[in-house]
Amino acid sequence: xxxxxxxxxxxxxxxxxxxxxxxxxxxxxxxxxxxxxxxxxxxxxxxxxxxxxxxxxxxxxxxxxxxxxxxxxxxxxxxxxxxxxxxxxxxxxxxxxxxxxxxxxxxxxxxxxxxxxxxxxxxxxxxxxxxxxxxxxxxxxxxxxxxxxxxxxxxxxxxxxxxxxxxxxxxxxxxxxxxxxxxxxxxxxxxxxxxxxxxxxxxxxxxxxxxxxxxxxxxxxxxxxxxxxxxxxxxxxxxxxxxxxxxxxxxxxxxxxxxxxxxxxxxxxxx
Amino acid sequence: xxxxxxxxxxxxxxxxxxxxxxxxxxxxxxxxxxxxxxxxxxxxxxxxxxxxxxxxxxxxxxxxxxxxxxxxxxxxxxxxxxxxxxxxxxxxxxxxxxxxxxxxxxxxxxxxxxxxxxxxxxxxxxxxxxxxxxxxxxxxxxxxxxxxxxxxxxxxxxxxxxxxxxxxxxxxxxxxxxxxxxxxxxxxxxxxxxxxxxxxxxxxxxxxxxxxxxxxxxxxxxxxxxxxxxxxxxxxxxxxxxxxxx
Numbered sequence: 001x002x003x004x005x006x007x008x009x010x011x012x013x014x015x016x017x018x019x020x021x022x023x024x025x026x027x028x029x030x031x032x033x034x035x036x037x038x039x040x041x042x043x044x045x046x047x048x049x050x051x052x053x054x055x056x057x058x059x060x061x062x063x064x065x066x067x068x069x070x071x072x073x074x075x076x077x078x079x080x081x082x083x084x085x086x087x088x089x090x091x092x093x094x095x096x097x098x099x100x101x102x103x104x105x106x107x108x109x110x111x112x113x114x115x116x117x118x119x120x121x122x123x124x125x126x127x128x129x130x131x132x133x134x135x136x137x138x139x140x141x142x143x144x145x146x147x148x149x150x151x152x153x154x155x156x157x158x159x160x161x162x163x164x165x166x167x168x169x170x171x172x173x174x175x176x177x178x179x180x181x182x183x184x185x186x187x188x189x190x191x192x193x194x195x196x197x198x199x200x201x202x203x204x205x206x207x208x209x210x211x212x213x214x215x216x217x218x219x220x221x222x223x224x225x226x227x228x229x230x231x232x233x234x235x236x237x238x239x240x241x242x243x244x245x246x247x248x249x250x251x252x253x254x255x256x257x258x259x260x261x262x263x264x265x266x267x268x269x270x271x
Numbered sequence: 272x273x274x275x276x277x278x279x280x281x282x283x284x285x286x287x288x289x290x291x292x293x294x295x296x297x298x299x300x301x302x303x304x305x306x307x308x309x310x311x312x313x314x315x316x317x318x319x320x321x322x323x324x325x326x327x328x329x330x331x332x333x334x335x336x337x338x339x340x341x342x343x344x345x346x347x348x349x350x351x352x353x354x355x356x357x358x359x360x361x362x363x364x365x366x367x368x369x370x371x372x373x374x375x376x377x378x379x380x381x382x383x384x385x386x387x388x389x390x391x392x393x394x395x396x397x398x399x400x401x402x403x404x405x406x407x408x409x410x411x412x413x414x415x416x417x418x419x420x421x422x423x424x425x426x427x428x429x430x431x432x433x434x435x436x437x438x439x440x441x442x443x444x445x446x447x448x449x450x451x452x453x454x455x456x457x458x459x460x461x462x463x464x465x466x467x468x469x470x471x472x473x474x475x476x477x478x479x480x481x482x483x484x485x486x487x488x489x490x491x492x493x494x495x496x497x498x499x500x501x502x503x504x505x506x507x508x509x510x511x512x513x514x515x516x517x
Contacts, residue, residue: 035428042435049445049454053300054293180274187281199292204284 006106010114017116025118036123040130044069047194058198059234063137064226065195070127070134071150072193072218075157077127083162085115090172098266108263109166109256138226149221152245157217159248163255164189164212170255173262189214198234213251216244279316279371283378286312291384302477303448310386311471313375315443318402320364320371322409322466326357327417331427334420340512350414350505357410390476397483401470404490408465411497412437418501421508442468448477462497465490 022029044066051062060068089112092098101108140146168185171178188208197205197219208215223229224241287309294305303311330353333339342349379386389395416430423429438444441463447455458464469486472478478486 031428035432038432038435042439045439046444049439049450050289050293052451053449054297056296057289058292058296180277183274184277184281187278191282191285195289195292199288201288204288 007110010106010110014114014116018119021116021118022120028118029120029122032118033122033126036126040073040126043194058196059228060196060226063134064222067134067138067226068196068218068222069194070131071153071222072157072214073127074124074131074154075217076161076189077123078154078158079161079165081119081121081124082158083113083165084119085112085117086162086165086169088112088115089169090178093172093266102263102266109259140225146225149224149241152242153217153221156244156246156248157221159252160213160217160244161189163248163251164214166252167255167258170259170262173265185212188212193218196228196234213247216240216247220244275320275367276371276374279320280374280378282316283313283375286316287379287382287384291382300449303446306385306387307475308446309379309384310475311446312444313379313386314471314474315467317368317371317375318405318467318470319443320367321361321402321406324357324360324364325413326353326360326410327413329353329356330414330417331420331430334417334512343509343512349509350502353414354410361406387475389474394473394476397487398470398474401473401487401490404487404494405466405470407494408462408490408497411494411501412462415497415501415504418504418508421511437463437466440464441466442471446471448472462493465493 047065047069048062051057051065055061057065086109089098092101092112101111104111164185168178168182171181189212192200192204192208193214197208197215200208205215208219220236220240221244222241223236224238228234228236229238290305290308290312294300294308299305330339330349333342339349376386389398412433416433419429440447440458440461442458443466447458447464447468450458459468469490473483473486
C-alpha cells in the first residue's frame with residue numbers, strides 16, 4: 001500500500017476550502033439552512049398530521065414514526081456531508097470532464113468525494129439535534145449497547161446510502177441519461193423509508209431489505225431499539241438491527257467493485 | 272414523461288399501503304371512508320400534474336439573465352404570454368393524466384380497491400370548475416414568486432420552501448379534514464386550500480348546495496386577490512428594470 005499521507009493532506013485541504021467558502025457565502029449558507037429546516041419540518045409535520053386521527057400505524061405511534069425519520073436523517077445527512085459529490089459523476093461524464101480524474105495520481109473515487117464545493121456539516125448538526133429531541137419523545141433507554149447500535153446504524157446506514165448512490169452514478173459509464181432510475185431510487189429512499197416496512201407488500205419489503213437495503217438504515221435498528229420485536233404480526237427479529245454495519249460494508253464493497261468496472265469501461269471508450 | 276408516470280404509480284401504491292394500514296389499525300372515520308381517502312390521494316396526484324407546471328419559471332430565468340428586457344420591449348404583455356404558455360403546458364399535463372389514470376386504476380384494482388366516480392354530472396362539472404380556479408390561484412402564486420426575482424435575483428430555494436408549505440396547507444397529501452380542528456379551520460381559510468382541498472372535497476361530495484357555491488366563490492376571491500397582487504407587483508418590478516436599463 002502506497003503512502004496515505006497525500007490523501008490526508010488533500011482531505012484536510014478539502015475541508016479547509018469548504019469552510020472558506022462558508023465564510024464567503026454566508027448568506028447562501030443561511031438560505032440553505034432555512035431551506036433544510038423547512039424541507040424536513042414539513043415532512044415531519046406531514047407525519048404528525050397523517051397520524052392525528054390515526055394514532056397507530058402497525059403498532060407504531062407518531063412519535064415512533066418520527067423516530068424512524070430522525071434515524072434516517074442522521075445516516076443520510078452523514079452520507080450527504082461526506083460523500084455528497086458522488087451524485088456529480090454522471091454530470092462529469094456527460095460533460096466529458098471525467099478524464100481528469102483518471103490521470104491524476106490519487107484514487108478517482110477519492111478525488112470525486114473530495115471535490116470542494118459548498119459542502120458544510122450544517123445538516124448533520126441539525127439532524128443530530130433533531131435526533132436528540134426525538135429520542136426523548138420515544139423514551140429511549142440509553143445503555144452502551146443502545147449507543148453502539150445507534151452508531152452502527154448511523155455509519156452503516158450512511159454507507160448503504162453511499163453505496164446505492166455510487167452504484168446508480170456508476171451506471172452513467174454505460175447510460176448517458178438515467179434520470180428516471182435515479183428518481184425511482186430516490187423515491188424508494190425518501191418516501192418509502194418514512195413508514196414502518198410492515199405496511200408494504202412482500203415485493204416492496206424484499207426490495208427495501210435486500211436490493212436497496214434502506215430498511216437497514218432506519219426500520220430494523222429502530223425496531224430493535226423500540227422493542228418492536230414481539231408484536232405478533234409485525235414482530236421483527238432483534239438481531240436484524242445490529243446488521244446495518246455489515247450490510248453497509250457488503251453493499252459498499254459491491255458498489256465499489258462495480259465502480260472499478262465502470263472505470264475500466266470508461267478507459268476503453270477513451271472519450 | 273416516464274418519470275412522471277412512474278412517480279405517480281409509486282405514490283399511488285405508497286398511499287394505498289399507508290392508508291390501508293391506518294384504516295385497518297384505527298377503524299373507520301365517520302366523515303371520510305377508505306374509498307374516499309384513496310380517491311382523494313389519486314386525484315391529488317393527478318391534478319398535481321397540472322399544478323406542478325411552473326410556467327412563470329421562464330420569467331425567473333429571464334430576469335436573472337437580463338433577457339427580460341427584450342421581452343418587455345415586445346408589444347405583448349409578458350404575464351399574458353406566460354399565462355398562455357402555462358395553459359399550453361397544462362394541456363400536456365392532461366395527456367399525462369390520461370395515461371396515468373388507467374395505470375392508477377389498474378394498480379388499485381389488483382389490490383381490490385376502487386376509486387369513486389363523481390356522484391352526479393353536476394358534481395363533476397363543479398369539480399372541473401374548481402380545478403380551473405385552483406389552477407389560476409396556483410398560477411398567480413407562481414407568478415408572484417417569479418416577480419419577486421426582480422428584487423432578489425435568486426429565489427429557487429425560497430420558492431421550494433413556499434411549495435412545501437403550500438402542499439401541506441393545501442391538503443395535497445393529507446386532507447385538511449384530518450388535521451386537528453383549529454388547524455383545519457386555519458388551513459381551510461388559507462388561500463392554499465383553494466388549490467387542492469376545495470376541488471377534491473367537491474369531487475367527493477363533501478360540499479352540497481350553498482356550501483358548494485360558497486367554496487367556489489371563495490376560490491374565485493383568492494384568484495382575484497393573487498391576480499391583482501401579482502400584476503401590481505409586476506408593474507413595479509417592470510419599471511425597475513426600465514430604470515436600470517435591463
